[in-house]
Amino acid sequence: MDFEETAEDAAFRAEARAWLEQHAPPLGSEDDFVSDREGGGLNDLGWVKRCKEWQGVLADHGWACINWPVEYGGRGGTSREASIFAQEQSRFGVSNGVFAVGIGMAGPTIIEHGTDAQKERFLPKLLHGDEVWCQLFSEPGAGSDLAGVSTRAVRDGDEWVVNGQKVWTSGAQHSDWGILVARSDVDVPKHRGITYFLVDMASQGIEIRPLRQMNGGAHFNEVFMTDVSVPHANVLGDVGGGWRAAMTTLSNERALIGGGRNGPDFDDLVELARQRGLDHDATVRQGLADTHIRSRILEFLGYRVQTATAHGETPGSEASIMKLVYAGHLKRTAELALAIEGPAATLLDADAPADGAWQQSFLSAPSIRIAGGSDEIQRNIIGERVLGLPKEPQVDREIPFREIPRGA
Numbered sequence: 552m553d554f555e556e557t558a559e560d561a562a563f564r565a566e567a568r569a570w571l572e573q574h575a576p577p578l579g580s581e582d583d584f585v586s587d588r589e590g591g592g593l594n595d596l597g598w599v600k601r602c603k604e605w606q607g608v609l610a611d612h613g614w615a616c617i618n619w620p621v622e623y624g625g626r627g628g629t630s631r632e633a634s635i636f637a638q639e640q641s642r643f644g645v646s647n648g649v650f651a652v653g654i655g656m657a658g659p660t661i662i663e664h665g666t667d668a669q670k671e672r673f674l675p676k677l678l679h680g681d682e683v684w685c686q687l688f689s690e691p692g693a694g695s696d697l698a699g700v701s702t703r704a705v706r707d708g709d710e711w712v713v714n715g716q717k718v719w720t721s722g723a724q725h726s727d728w729g730i731l732v733a734r735s736d737v738d739v740p741k742h743r744g745i746t747y748f749l750v751d752m753a754s755q756g757i758e759i760r761p762l763r764q765m766n767g768g769a770h771f772n773e774v775f776m777t778d779v780s781v782p783h784a785n786v787l788g789d790v791g792g793g794w795r796a797a798m799t800t801l802s803n804e805r806a807l808i809g810g811g812r813n814g815p816d817f818d819d820l821v822e823l824a825r826q827r828g829l830d831h832d833a834t835v836r837q838g839l840a841d842t843h844i845r846s847r848i849l850e851f852l853g854y855r856v857q858t859a860t861a862h863g864e865t866p867g868s869e870a871s872i873m874k875l876v877y878a879g880h881l882k883r884t885a886e887l888a889l890a891i892e893g894p895a896a897t898l899l900d901a902d903a904p905a906d907g908a909w910q911q912s913f914l915s916a917p918s919i920r921i922a923g924g925s926d927e928i929q930r931n932i933i934g935e936r937v938l939g940l941p942k943e944p945q946v947d948r949e950i951p952f953r954e955i956p957r958g959a
């Protein structure tokens with residue numbers, strides 16, 4: 552693993568920055584659509600629209616899906632280049648965050664498991680920002696134990712009929728398509744009876760209900776499916792082989808969340824300490840040093856994920872480690888920021904220092920410990936796959952799904 556930026560990477564960064572300077576509005580300018588703390592994110596229709604437009608600009612200029620293969624419209628670059636571009640883009644007032652599930656998770660899964668027809672149908676529209684995707688995985692009774700999904704898919708000729716409930720579905724309210732895992736066979740052990748579907752969110756029988764979060768947003772939803780018809784052509788991978796494809800999605804999701812750098816960062820924290828006159832306070836300085844060390848560790852973990860991807864591997868335990876460290880880092884950094892703010896930490900939005908950015912970060916941090924697999928689940932993965940510890944006892948792994956006791 553090479554920690555230093557190579558001459559090629561530096562040249563790529565310079566090219567990306569020069570292009571962004573020409574095409575993206577600066578942060579804080581009138582056209583900036585990411586700095587508005589009142590709006591922005593999946594709650595905000597205006598933000599969704601601007602993300603789509605920006606993705607279109609990226610596609611038109613060959614900057615969309617940088618690490619997708621050229622044959623699928625990508626730039627054929629490395630994941631390091633994708634990450635460099637994301638870093639550079641974050642200095643401007645633009646985002647394509649509404650495509651996190653589509654480009655970050657659905658796309659790579661379609662590339663790895665999809666038929667030619669599926670790749671042809673879905674990848675170009677993702678690339679150009681025409682279609683937004685959501686992830687229909689979690690259920691009220693299946694989150695950490697995702698293999699326990701009970702949403703049923705029953706084959707009827709060339710179609711599948713889907714019934715069940717999903718929950719915590721980020722962005723379902725804006726989505727054109729969903730990646731869905733559903734139970735297609737109850738007579739085999741749970742991991743073997745799952746099929747992965749690509750679902751048109753405009754299908755009859757889909758009802759989306761928003762859920763409100765403690766940070767004020769309502770970015771995710773409950774999704775109810777009643778006799779939803781899905782063409783057989785929209786099965787991704789093999790019938791009953793959905794778990795394999797789901798693993799591709801989940802490891803991409805972990806890498807995405809762990810590699811995410813949204814909101815204020817170390818430099819903002821130092822600036823906050825200066826503004827509050829606490830940059831010479833010994834305890835604050837210790838906290839700043841800890842924050843800096845964690846940021847650097849995360850950077851190196853990012854290189855590990857990029858190295859795995861560069862070797863054609865799906866990021867596995869590396870992504871789990873990065874996600875675990877990132878979730879803890881976010882929480883501790885926000886806690887330090889609020890401690891520095893003192894009584895002003897109780898304010899919100901425009902009344903608070905930095906327009907409430909640290910309050911948002913503090914209120915959102917717990918969700919990162921849960922989304923994409925909780926801290927405890929990442930620890931289980933690291934324990935088993937990295938440290939070689941014995942597997943957790945799984946009494947329901949080898950028995951048919953229908954024999955697993957379940958609540959009503």
Ligand SMILES: Cc1cc2nc3c(=O)[nH]c(=O)nc-3n(C[C@H](O)[C@H](O)[C@H](O)COP(=O)(O)OP(=O)(O)OC[C@H]3O[C@@H](n4cnc5c(N)ncnc54)[C@H](O)[C@@H]3O)c2cc1C
Nearest residue numbers: 686687688689694695719720721918921922923924925927
């Ligand atoms: C912001 C956010 C966005 C999300 N977006 C989506 C989305 O778009 N699509 C989607 O499908 N899902 C989404 N999720 C759901 C997320 O994937 C689940 O919340 C997560 O997998 C945990 O599942 P659960 O909530 O059912 O908790 P549970 O699985 O019920 O876990 C409850 C607690 O028990 C612990 N636990 C469970 N099993 C074990 C174990 N074996 N060993 C040790 N501890 C254990 C967990 O760590 C947790 O603390 C989102 C969640 C969040 C917070």
